[in-house]
Amino acid sequence: MTILVTGATGNVGGKVLARLHAAGHSVRALTRDPARAELPAGVEVVGADMGLPDTLPDALDGVRKVFLMSLGHNKRTHDANLVAVARKTGVEHIVQLSTLGVAEVEEENDTPLGLWHRQAEKALTESGLAWTILRPNGFMTHALGWARAARGDGVVRSPVADLPEALVDPQDIAEVAVRALTEPGHEGRVYALTGPEALTARQQVAVLGAAIGRELRFEQISIEEHRAVMAGLYGEATADGVVAALRKALESGDDFRGRLFPDVRNVLGRRARSFQDWAEAHVADFA
Numbered sequence: 001m002t003i004l005v006t007g008a009t010g011n012v013g014g015k016v017l018a019r020l021h022a023a024g025h026s027v028r029a030l031t032r033d034p035a036r037a038e039l040p041a042g043v044e045v046v047g048a049d050m051g052l053p054d055t056l057p058d059a060l061d062g063v064r065k066v067f068l069m070s071l072g073h074n075k076r077t078h079d080a081n082l083v084a085v086a087r088k089t090g091v092e093h094i095v096q097l098s099t100l101g102v103a104e105v106e107e108e109n110d111t112p113l114g115l116w117h118r119q120a121e122k123a124l125t126e127s128g129l130a131w132t133i134l135r136p137n138g139f140m141t142h143a144l145g146w147a148r149a150a151r152g153d154g155v156v157r158s159p160v161a162d163l164p165e166a167l168v169d170p171q172d173i174a175e176v177a178v179r180a181l182t183e184p185g186h187e188g189r190v191y192a193l194t195g196p197e198a199l200t201a202r203q204q205v206a207v208l209g210a211a212i213g214r215e216l217r218f219e220q221i222s223i224e225e226h227r228a229v230m231a232g233l234y235g236e237a238t239a240d241g242v243v244a245a246l247r248k249a250l251e252s253g254d255d256f257r258g259r260l261f262p263d264v265r266n267v268l269g270r271r272a273r274s275f276q277d278w279a280e281a282h283v284a285d286f287a
């Protein structure tokens with residue numbers, strides 16, 4: 001049984017792929033550019049673009065299960081493209097990466113980012129295929145963006161200073177995804193994935209500084225400055241979506257990002273990794 005992993009060269013998909021491959025499952029990695037993809041030896045690689053549906057039938061040929069992710073404003077079309085082709089090629093079960101907030105925010109109050117995920121979930125849940133939906137909170141790996149500051153003047157700049165967030169380690173997301181792809185009993189389930197505690201960005205910076213043995217300082221920047229950085233990394237539409245979600249979070253008194261959910265523990269049988277665990281495991285990334 002072949003499992004197709006989308007986002008296989010990326011953060012969560014890469015970890016899903018590595019775990020499935022190490023456990024001896026037959027995996028196929030989807031990437032737009034097989035020549036540039038650096039994937040574990042022995043993994044089957046297929047070239048396809050989720051924005052180009054004609055490239056997907058070959059990628060899905062013989063596939064029974066899929067780990068499905070896509071990015072930003074492309075989420076709704078790219079996930080829908082893959083689901084539409086998967087229905088015709090014999091896929092049985094798709095494990096989809098979505099986002100926390102889909103259940104916590106009312107649809108009429110949702111931001112573009114939330115709506116893109118909502119539409120992507122709907123494309124899957126209405127497809128007739130078996131599904132599992134993973135709704136993670138913000139990723140701990142965002143802190144990798146602080147590495148340059150940690151190596152330089154030690155000043156971490158972010159627009160979000162005092163918003164508690166129960167960030168999740170992408171390794172935990174990947175571990176839950178692998179369970180859902182390889183064990184029975186996860187069909188029709190939605191998992192809200194958070195870390196074991198809610199920390200503000202100021203607190204995260206303090207935890208990271210202690211882990212890497214360097215004094216780090218936090219400096220709050222404006223949302224406009226942050227938007228410019230995001231637009232440079234992900235493009236204008238996605239930057240607008242991220243910033244709208246951020247504004248809403250900052251304005252909201254009871255934001256869902258600080259809530260803790262038990263699903264990592266329920267699925268994995270252990271507590272979720274903490275930000276301190278993450279920081280200690282990533283000291284080399286800040287050296």
Ligand SMILES: NC(=O)c1ccc[n+]([C@@H]2O[C@H](COP(=O)([O-])OP(=O)(O)OC[C@H]3O[C@@H](n4cnc5c(N)ncnc54)[C@H](OP(=O)(O)O)[C@@H]3O)[C@@H](O)[C@H]2O)c1
Nearest residue numbers: 007008009010011012031032049050070071072099138139
């Ligand atoms: N970041 C957060 O805090 C957060 C919070 C909640 C939910 N999420 C969810 O997680 C997602 C991000 O996951 P991530 O960090 O693992 O992403 P990532 O590492 O940034 O993903 C990059 C991957 O996307 C693939 N890709 C991009 N465009 C593609 C296309 N047109 N066709 C096929 N593949 C394409 C790339 O493949 P190639 O370059 O090899 O083609 C690469 O493997 C978000 O979109 C959101 O749905 C994120």
